[in-house]
Amino acid sequence: MTSKTSMNILLFIFMLVLPCLVGLSQGECDFKAIFNFGDSNSDTGGFYAAFPAESGPYGMTYFNKPAGRASDGRLVIDFIAQAIGIPFLSPYLQSIGSYYKHGANYATLASTVLLPNTSLFATGISPFSLAIQLNQMKQFATKVKEADQQETKLPSPDILGKSLYTFYIGQNDFTSNLAVIGTGGVQEFLPQVVSQIAATIKELYNLGGRTFMVLNLAPVGCYPSFLVELPHNSSDLDEFGCMVSYNNAVVDYNKMLKESLKQTRESISDASVIYVDTYTVLLELFRHPTSHGLQYGTKACCGYGGGEYNFNPKVYCGNTKEINGKRVTATACDDPYNYVSWDGIHATEAASKLITYAILNGSYSDPPFPFQEHCDLQPIG
Numbered sequence: 583m584t585s586k587t588s589m590n591i592l593l594f595i596f597m598l599v600l601p602c603l604v605g606l607s608q609g610e611c612d613f614k615a616i617f618n619f620g621d622s623n624s625d626t627g628g629f630y631a632a633f634p635a636e637s638g639p640y641g642m643t644y645f646n647k648p649a650g651r652a653s654d655g656r657l658v659i660d661f662i663a664q665a666i667g668i669p670f671l672s673p674y675l676q677s678i679g680s681y682y683k684h685g686a687n688y689a690t691l692a693s694t695v696l697l698p699n700t701s702l703f704a705t706g707i708s709p710f711s712l713a714i715q716l717n718q719m720k721q722f723a724t725k726v727k728e729a730d731q732q733e734t735k736l737p738s739p740d741i742l743g744k745s746l747y748t749f750y751i752g753q754n755d756f757t758s759n760l761a762v763i764g765t766g767g768v769q770e771f772l773p774q775v776v777s778q779i780a781a782t783i784k785e786l787y788n789l790g791g792r793t794f795m796v797l798n799l800a801p802v803g804c805y806p807s808f809l810v811e812l813p814h815n816s817s818d819l820d821e822f823g824c825m826v827s828y829n830n831a832v833v834d835y836n837k838m839l840k841e842s843l844k845q846t847r848e849s850i851s852d853a854s855v856i857y858v859d860t861y862t863v864l865l866e867l868f869r870h871p872t873s874h875g876l877q878y879g880t881k882a883c884c885g886y887g888g889g890e891y892n893f894n895p896k897v898y899c900g901n902t903k904e905i906n907g908k909r910v911t912a913t914a915c916d917d918p919y920n921y922v923s924w925d926g927i928h929a930t931e932a933a934s935k936l937i938t939y940a941i942l943n944g945s946y947s948d949p950p951f952p953f954q955e956h957c958d959l960q961p962i963g
């Protein structure tokens with residue numbers, strides 16, 4: 583036997599043994615399901631199942647038709663599902679064609695953390711606040727426990743402890759009244775938001791959940807829509823064209839969130855409570871798009887008006903309106919893969935994919951959480 587052959591055999595044995603050593607074989611993952619709580623950043627069709635209305639060019643990149651997502655294609659939550667080898671999450675509110683064996687998605691566009699009756703924070707668009715999303719999850723858990731084993735559309739009851747619980751919510755609490763409360767209002771109004779997220783995690787823990795992942799708030803000071811709509815002057819713009827005051831306010835909120843999750847982690851020590859710094863990942867994309875294979879930072883792909891931001895609050899992506907006696911339509915660019923911002927508010931599929939790579943890597947998480955130690959990751963191309 584040549585030494586090359588024996589090397590190959592050794593390598594072969596190593597490849598067989600290694601996955602067993604780390605407890606994973608081909609396609610395996612510690613997480614059999616995902617339960618997601620959120621707003622439009624992770625809504626896979628819930629809002630439009632309840633209130634059908636979505637039109638093109640939403641969905642143009644991946645689904646080739648509107649797919650209930652506020653993007654041209656897949657969202658971060660879609661890419662995470664693909665990476666851990668489960669189907670895209672069905673919205674809890676979607677009665678047609680849903681499949682819940684691998685979890686459910688409670689996120690809906692415009693959702694807030696705080697109750698819609700706390701008037702300061704209500705967006706007035708979505709009634710599905712975090713408390714309602716939690717109630718829906720409790721109902722789901724009850725149905726799963728009651729279901730007989732022949733039930734083909736629901737997972738088995740032990741799924742609750744083998745799931746990843748993700749949160750991508752809070753942006754609407756932050757932005758819907760920012761112009762009113764000013765950036766100084768963060769310390770005054772947002773502690774309730776982080777404590778509500780922490781309380782929700784504890785309730786899910788009591789249901790059996792053990793792994794919780796919370797994505798922090800994005801740098802909204804770089805979003806084309808807010809650059810157009812929020813009051814600011816040029817001295818508030820940094821060298822990358824983002825509003826310093828609003829991004830600083832987001833940083834303040836994120837610090838509060840991180841601290842609150844640290845305390846939550848200490849109180850439920852046999853669970854993983856993971857804070858994910860998506861803020862830093864997105865900020866880097868807005869600041870240096872070309873370093874990451876993109877072209878445009880603070881300019882929306884789908885919008886009307888062109889110029890620096892290509893965003894007009896009178897006519898959102900896909901809509902047609904009369905402006906100054908002229909009928910105009912906010913249409914999509916031909917190359918969404920070159921943009922961070924899809925419609926001035928939401929990320930493109932291209933940006934979402936880059937964010938997902940950072941999340942899977944684990945180094946933007948506190949504590950660090952490399953997914954590859956928990957799952958045999960699938961390609962997300």
Ligand SMILES: *[C@@H]1O[C@H](CO)[C@@H](O)[C@H](O)[C@H]1NC(C)=O
Nearest residue numbers: 696697698699700701702713
């Ligand atoms: C909102 O409703 C909840 C539950 O009914 C109640 O506890 C809370 O006081 C209400 N908040 C406001 C501001 O009305």
Ligand SMILES: *[C@@H]1O[C@H](CO)[C@@H](O)[C@H](O)[C@H]1NC(C)=O
Nearest residue numbers: 813814815816817818819827
């Ligand atoms: C810009 O805004 C800040 C805060 O609102 C204000 O203090 C400053 O005077 C403004 N600068 C200019 C040039 O208007």
Ligand SMILES: *[C@@H]1O[C@H](CO)[C@@H](O)[C@H](O)[C@H]1NC(C)=O
Nearest residue numbers: 942943944945952953954955
């Ligand atoms: C995460 O990214 C860092 C920096 O690029 C790299 O050094 C590290 O190996 C990556 N970790 C994993 C688990 O991929």
